[in-house]
Amino acid sequence: MAANLPRFSISDISYEIGEEQIEVGNHSPEFEKAVSKTGIPKVFRTARDSYELSVAAVSQLVDRNPNLRDGNVALVHVSQSNSEYLPAYSCRLQSDAGLAEETLAFDIGQGCSGFVQGLYIASRLLVDVENVIVVCCDTYRAKLDVNDRSTSTIFSDAATATLISGNGELRVASSTHLADGSGAKYLYHSRHESKNGGRLYMAGGDVLVFTKRVVYRQAEETVRRSGMTMDDVENVYVHQASKLVLDELERRFGNEVNFPRNIAEFGNTVSSSIPLLIRNRLSEVNNSTSVLCGFGVGLSSSCVVLSSR
Amino acid sequence: MKWLTQFEEVQMSTVDLKFVLRGIAEALEIDEDAVTVDSVSGDLEEWDSLGHISIMSFLDKSFGEITERVPDFASATSVREIISLLEQNT
Numbered sequence A: 001m002a003a004n005l006p007r008f009s010i011s012d013i014s015y016e017i018g019e020e021q022i023e024v025g026n027h028s029p030e031f032e033k034a035v036s037k038t039g040i041p042k043v044f045r046t047a048r049d050s051y052e053l054s055v056a057a058v059s060q061l062v063d064r065n066p067n068l069r070d071g072n073v074a075l076v077h078v079s080q081s082n083s084e085y086l087p088a089y090s091c092r093l094q095s096d097a098g099l100a101e102e103t104l105a106f107d108i109g110q111g112c113s114g115f116v117q118g119l120y121i122a123s124r125l126l127v128d129v130e131n132v133i134v135v136c137c138d139t140y141r142a143k144l145d146v147n148d149r150s151t152s153t154i155f156s157d158a159a160t161a162t163l164i165s166g167n168g169e170l171r172v173a174s175s176t177h178l179a180d181g182s183g184a185k186y187l188y189h190s191r192h193e194s195k196n197g198g199r200l201y202m203a204g205g206d207v208l209v210f211t212k213r214v215v216y217r218q219a220e221e222t223v224r225r226s227g228m229t230m231d232d233v234e235n236v237y238v239h240q241a242s243k244l245v246l247d248e249l250e251r252r253f254g255n256e257v258n259f260p261r262n263i264a265e266f267g268n269t270v271s272s273s274i275p276l277l278i279r280n281r282l283s284e285v286n287n288s289t290s291v292l293c294g295f296g297v298g299l300s301s302s303c304v305v306l307s308s309r
Numbered sequence B: 001m002k003w004l005t006q007f008e009e010v011q012m013s014t015v016d017l018k019f020v021l022r023g024i025a026e027a028l029e030i031d032e033d034a035v036t037v038d039s040v041s042g043d044l045e046e047w048d049s050l051g052h053i054s055i056m057s058f059l060d061k062s063f064g065e066i067t068e069r070v071p072d073f074a075s076a077t078s079v080r081e082i083i084s085l086l087e088q089n090t
Helices: A029-038 A050-064 A066-070 A089-096 A114-125 A181-186 A204-225 A243-253 A270-278 A282-286 B002-010 B017-028 B049-063 B071-075 B079-089
Strands: A008-017 A020-023 A042-045 A073-078 A103-108 A131-138 A158-179 A235-238 A289-296 A300-307
Touching (some): A008 A114, A008 A282, A029 A243, A050 A066, A050 A089, A066 A131, A089 A103, A089 A131, A103 A114, A114 A131, A114 A270, A114 A300, A131 A270, A158 A204, A158 A270, A158 A282, A204 A243, A204 A300, A204 B071, A235 A243, A235 A282, A243 B049, A270 A282, A270 A289, B017 B049, B017 B079, B049 B071, B071 B079
Parallel strands (some): A073 A103, A073 A131
Antiparallel strands (some): A008 A158, A131 A158, A158 A300, A289 A300
């Protein structure tokens, strides 16, 4: 089936970042110490609702690509920050971004693995539509306790809109997707006060163990299923979780592969971290073989091999 | 000396306790004397989730990716638990 899927390109990525820049080290000496471990000297917070952030990102993308208003589009909204339960944000975005009524619009409730999942699904949707917009938006700063060093020092609010067009050389050569709901207790946010006071909770050690146990092996397996070897992989784009996680993964992938990071620039932007990482590397992405790995809350992890071969 | 007493209590193990205590203190970026075998995460402000990741990083570097082999390190909340896990798995 995969052989019959259309080739595509990631043709544009727009973004909207939280409007308030926060210097992490200014909070307290303990937060200042954290910076060397997280690699995140500044984070960004928005006072806007996640929907408003999404509208801003999508509107930029549509303004730059006005043909999207003509239809033949699917719109996928990826977020775990919705403040309203219904309707789907993707439906509202269709209207507010000026897209045609004939738009396939749906939401995906995922976090750090959400972009890779959205990209994977987009590659399938291109059988029926010319363009897919994958919108990622998370506003974790509104969920967290600003004095919680584990979360407050890393998360930034951001939205991205990624345009995947059915004209290009890329294909999803293989993919793997993992879900481990037994780890739900390690990273969660609940409305209920009984669960961490209604604030975001992250057991960093347990999430790190999951990452160490899963991500590199999953990448290896995904590459194997593509019929290629790790020697064929030119770029590795992983979720920008924290410096400790990136150091660990970069060490495993080795020096032969391009392993960019931008954790110091934006912090951990959850589902938007990979789009923000590749937004200035689209030529590189569209003309090579790359591994993309998103992992975290769920616990979940998704990996795709993109290849122009 | 409390610290020495505690050291003597567990020095029969194969784990170099002093090395582990120093490593935990360095991971948490606190004074060596602040960490004893009786230390628990709730007693040390720096031993939060982020501090625990640093401790795990120290353990991995010192004991060959041990936290990947032994996931229980992720939920350890005391030095004694860490020492016990090291004794059982090194």
